[in-house]
Amino acid sequence: xxxxxxxxxxxxxxxxxxxxxxxxxxxxxxxxxxxxxxxxxxxxxxxxxxxxxxxxxxxxxxxxxxxxxxxxxxxxxxxxxxxxxxxxxxxxxxxxxxxxxxxxxxxxxxxxxxxxxxxxxxxxxxxxxxxxxxxxxxxxxxxxxxxxxxxxxxxxxxxxxxxxxxxxxxxxxxxxxxxxxxxxxxxxxxxxxxxxxxxxxxxxxxxxxxxxxxxxxxxxxxxxxxxxxxxxxxxxxxxxxxxxxxxxxxxxxxxxxxxxxxxxxxxxxxxxxxxxxxxxxxxxxxxxxxxxxxxxxxxxxxxxxxxxxxxxxx
Amino acid sequence: xxxxxxxxxxxxxxxxxxxxxxxxxxxxxxxxxxxxxxxxxxxxxxxxxxxxxxxxxxxxxxxxxxxxxxxxxxxxxxxxxxxxxxxxxxxxxxxxxxxxxxxxxxxxxxxxxxxxxxxxxxxxxxxxxxxxxxxxxxxxxxxxxxxxxxxxxxxxxxxxxxxxxxxxxxxxxxxxxxxxxxxxxxxxxxxxxxxxxxxxxxxxxxxxxxxxxxxxxxxxxxxxxxxxxxxxxxxxxxxxxxxxxxxxxxxxxxxxxxxxxxxxxxx
Numbered sequence: 001x002x003x004x005x006x007x008x009x010x011x012x013x014x015x016x017x018x019x020x021x022x023x024x025x026x027x028x029x030x031x032x033x034x035x036x037x038x039x040x041x042x043x044x045x046x047x048x049x050x051x052x053x054x055x056x057x058x059x060x061x062x063x064x065x066x067x068x069x070x071x072x073x074x075x076x077x078x079x080x081x082x083x084x085x086x087x088x089x090x091x092x093x094x095x096x097x098x099x100x101x102x103x104x105x106x107x108x109x110x111x112x113x114x115x116x117x118x119x120x121x122x123x124x125x126x127x128x129x130x131x132x133x134x135x136x137x138x139x140x141x142x143x144x145x146x147x148x149x150x151x152x153x154x155x156x157x158x159x160x161x162x163x164x165x166x167x168x169x170x171x172x173x174x175x176x177x178x179x180x181x182x183x184x185x186x187x188x189x190x191x192x193x194x195x196x197x198x199x200x201x202x203x204x205x206x207x208x209x210x211x212x213x214x215x216x217x218x219x220x221x222x223x224x225x226x227x228x229x230x231x232x233x234x235x236x237x238x239x240x241x242x243x244x245x246x247x248x249x250x251x252x253x254x255x256x257x258x259x260x261x262x263x264x265x266x267x268x269x270x271x272x273x274x275x276x277x278x279x280x281x282x283x284x285x286x287x288x289x290x291x292x293x294x295x296x297x298x299x300x301x302x303x304x305x306x307x308x309x310x311x312x313x314x
Numbered sequence: 315x316x317x318x319x320x321x322x323x324x325x326x327x328x329x330x331x332x333x334x335x336x337x338x339x340x341x342x343x344x345x346x347x348x349x350x351x352x353x354x355x356x357x358x359x360x361x362x363x364x365x366x367x368x369x370x371x372x373x374x375x376x377x378x379x380x381x382x383x384x385x386x387x388x389x390x391x392x393x394x395x396x397x398x399x400x401x402x403x404x405x406x407x408x409x410x411x412x413x414x415x416x417x418x419x420x421x422x423x424x425x426x427x428x429x430x431x432x433x434x435x436x437x438x439x440x441x442x443x444x445x446x447x448x449x450x451x452x453x454x455x456x457x458x459x460x461x462x463x464x465x466x467x468x469x470x471x472x473x474x475x476x477x478x479x480x481x482x483x484x485x486x487x488x489x490x491x492x493x494x495x496x497x498x499x500x501x502x503x504x505x506x507x508x509x510x511x512x513x514x515x516x517x518x519x520x521x522x523x524x525x526x527x528x529x530x531x532x533x534x535x536x537x538x539x540x541x542x543x544x545x546x547x548x549x550x551x552x553x554x555x556x557x558x559x560x561x562x563x564x565x566x567x568x569x570x571x572x573x574x575x576x577x578x579x580x581x
Contacts (some may be wrong), residue, residue, distance in 0.1 A: 058541035163430075169425060172414070172435040176422050179411040186370070186409070187478075188427040 012146035012277045017144060017272065021137045023269035024151045025212050026231060027262030030239075031162065032079075033232030034261045037181040039166070040178040040198045047232060049108025050082035050203040054210025055220035056115040059123050062215075068123075068131045072211045079207020082108060082199040087196030105251070120220040130215040155262055164253040165201075174198045206232075228285050230293055231268060237247040237296040239264030257271050316384040318518040319486055320398060324368055324378030326542075338364040339375070340542030346486075348383075350549075351519045353529040355561065356539035357427040364520040365539070366488045369520075371395045383485045395425025400479025400517075402492040402508075409475030409482075412464030416455060416474060419463050420444045423478030424520045447477055451507060469500035473507050480511045487512065487519040494524060505532065511512055538565060 027049060036044040054075035056246040082104055089100035113119065138145040157182035165171045176184040177194040184191050194196040206228075214220040239260035268289075276282060326339040332524050354362045369373050369382075371392040380388050382398045403409050411421050420523060421436035421444075441459070451473050455466075463471060472492055477522040479487055489508060493501035503542055511530060512519050523529050534551035536556065546564055548556065 046511050091326060167435055168432045169430040169435050170432055173430040174423055175414055175418075176411045179413045180402070180408070182408050184422075185392045185394055186399075187422045187425070188393050189422075189430065190391075190393045196429075276443045 007279075012274065015273050017137050017148075018134055019269040019273035020266055021132075021134070021147065021151065022213075022216065023235075023266030024155060024262065025132065025209060025216055026269065027155065027235065027260070027265035028158065029209035029228065030232045030235035030261045031158070031258060032202040032234050033161035033229065034258070035174075035202040035205070037233065037236060038176055038178075040195065040202075041091070042178070042195065043098050043101070043200070044083075044086065044199060044202060044265050045098065046082055046086045046104045046108075046199070047206045048228045049105035049112065050079045051210035051213070051225040051228045052112045052222055053082055053108055053115070053221065054079050054207030055214035055224055056112045056121070056210075056222070058211030059121050059214045059220035060115055062123050062128050062130075063121065068128055068215060072208055072255055075211030076204045076208040078308065079210070080204040080205065083199035083201070083203030084196060086203070086257065087199040090199075091195055104203050109222065116220060116222065117308045119222040120219055123215060124218055132216045132219075134216055159255055159258045159262070160198065160256055163252065166254060166269055170194075170197070180195070182259060219296040229288050229291070230286070231265070232281065232289045234268050234289055234293045235265035235298070236261050237264070238267050241296060242267070317345045317381070318348045318350065319344070319369070319520075320379070320381040321345075321365070321369070322379040322381070324365075324380065324514055325376045326364060326368060326373075327376055334413040339368060339378075342368075342539075342542065342544060344544055344547075344574075346518055346538065347518070348518055349512045349516055350535055351517075351533035352521070352535045352537055353535070354522045354537050354539060355524070355526060355529045359541075360539040361542040362539050363490050364542075366401075366490045366522060369486070370399055370401060370488060394427075398483075399482035400426075400480055400487040402475045402487075402489050404491040404494050406468035406471040406475070406495060409478070410463045410471050413459045413462060416463055417441060417444055417459040417468075417489070420447075420473065420478055420481060423481045426482045426484075435449060439509060447481070448474075450510075451477065456564045467500075469496050469504055472496065476511055478506055480515050480517065483515060485516065487517045489519065489521040491524060493528075499567070508532075526561050530556045530558070530561070535557050539559055540565070 029047065033044075033047060036042045046241075057078040058071040060222075061074060062068050066074075085107075086101045086104040089095045090097050091101060092241040093192070095103070123130065126137045132147070132151070137141045166175065173184065173189045173194050175198065176187065177189060177191045178198070183193050184194070210225070213224070239257075239262070243256070243260035243263060247253055247260050250256050272285065275285070275288065280288070321342050321344040324339050324342040328334070328338050336359075340361075341366055342361065343507070354365070356362050356440065367373070369380055371390060373385070375388065378388070379386060382519070385398070387395050387398065411422070414422075421431070421440060424440060431556075435536055445456045445459065450461070453470055453473060455470065463474065466474070475492075492508070493504050495505060495529035505528060508521070511517070519533070523531065524573050530553070534553065536553050537548075575578045
């Protein structure tokens with residue numbers, strides 16, 4: 001009883017805009033995970049490293065006097081470079097995908113430390129005109145509205161660009177490669193090249209997310225990507241479970257799917273905030289996230305197994 | 315006139331130096347004239363599908379040469395050879411992308427061998443063309459062009475794969491037991507579609523089959539393979555007069571062993 005008395009709904013309400021904003025930024029990363037995990041069928045763990053790379057690049061550029069806006073496309077390019085390495089390890093050197101991505105991820109830890117010079121580098125919104133910042137969310141109603149309007153427009157433009165890209169010949173080639181490599185090659189698609197391309201695009205988005213998130217929280221940290229893949233997967237899965245049916249029936253279904261992935265990230269951070277509010281220790285949150293992802297990944301498999309047991313013909 | 319296909323002394327050994335070493339192709343020689351429709355029969359492990367995979371470049375061959383329409387493709391990777399080849403596989407799942415629409419699959423095939431650009435993946439005019447082509451299959455698929463291919467039956471998928479293989483005229487059509495996974499009625503329908511597509515587009519084609527009757531009934535030429543070689547090659551009138559029992563005795567005569575494959579005899 002005492003426990004329930006100690007929970008203050010007002011504090012939860014106050015914290016929500018911040019977690020929604022955080023979820024929107026991580027939604028960009030989730031789009032990257034969606035591209036590799038769902039479209040390319042490639043479990044890419046590079047993201048744990050490339051998100052911190054994007055953060056490190058953006059923060060160090062800003063500290064060196066580069067405009068925070070300009071630092072973001074550079075963070076995107078840095079992420080692409082990380083994806084390129086994973087892609088080449090996999091296609092050129094024949095290292096299994098998941099292992100190739102782990103090798104890149106581990107090496108990025110050192111690289112990120114080298115970029116930053118130490119494990120944590122701050123960028124204060126007091127000293128730099130940051131593109132996004134928690135301050136804009138908490139400051140006052142007007143700055144909050146401007147922030148969210150800006151974020152929503154940016155995310156919609158991003159979704160539109162991705163929608164276009166995956167409708168082009170190249171986008172079709174990525175989807176075919178992920179779905180059926182034999183078929184793709186039989187249609188003359190260089191599946192190795194396409195894989196590298198998709199990994200670069202995905203990690204570019206992750207790097208961009210890293211840059212934005214570092215600005216949002218006011219610092220880049222070499223450990224900020226630890227477990228990022230799990231958050232990305234959680235967002236993809238939450239989006240699919242909650243909005244999958246809704247999205248697939250619509251015109252521009254693919255666009256709605258991308259939006260649902262971003263919403264998945266937003267909901268993830270809202271639930272995260274809620275569970276923290278319930279006074280679950282924050283160090284247990286990674287365990288909590290992993291369990292949630294494991295359960296949702298297992299559901300389709302278990303459903304299929306149960307159907308087989310029942311002997312229901314397909 | 316150049317041959318449509320020349321296979322010159324092609325060798326392939328799998329798992330060389332291991333306990334699973336298998337001589338799959340042991341000096342295959344074959345020339346196809348433009349317009350030839352060759353059916354290929356032989357026991358399990360005779361090298362039928364392996365020959366098709368060697369042509370398609372699924373893996374590099376150990377020795378020999380493969381020339382299509384005068385172009386030496388021996389050193390080309392699988393996706394580069396695709397410019398010359400239409401392929402239909404035994405497993406209906408292999409020829410199409412299940413999570414993509416029928417029209418998207420066809421659009422992919424329409425660009426076979428071309429560079430994938432940032433142009434839109436499928437145009438309005440193409441859609442109309444695909445609709446007309448689908449109509450000719452008589453399966454009602456022209457009304458389901460935005461359905462995911464994964465929702466279709468095996469026979470429907472093979473029919474679409476056949477159509478896709480011919481959308482962009484291939485120099486050579488490779489049919490690798492493409493009816494083996496289908497029920498007899500569907501298999502007959504898919505074979506009928508195969509014949510039609512080959513005739514209408516004047517294609518050079520190779521069809522691997524386990525079914526001797528099919529091998530006799532289709533095409534203008536028949537070859538039999540055994541232990542990685544072509545051991546019998548018959549065409550024209552002589553082929554038309556063939557009967558299943560001729561093939562059986564031919565097999566025993568040339569290979570010196572019994573034809574111990576029930577599937578081929580009973581099929």
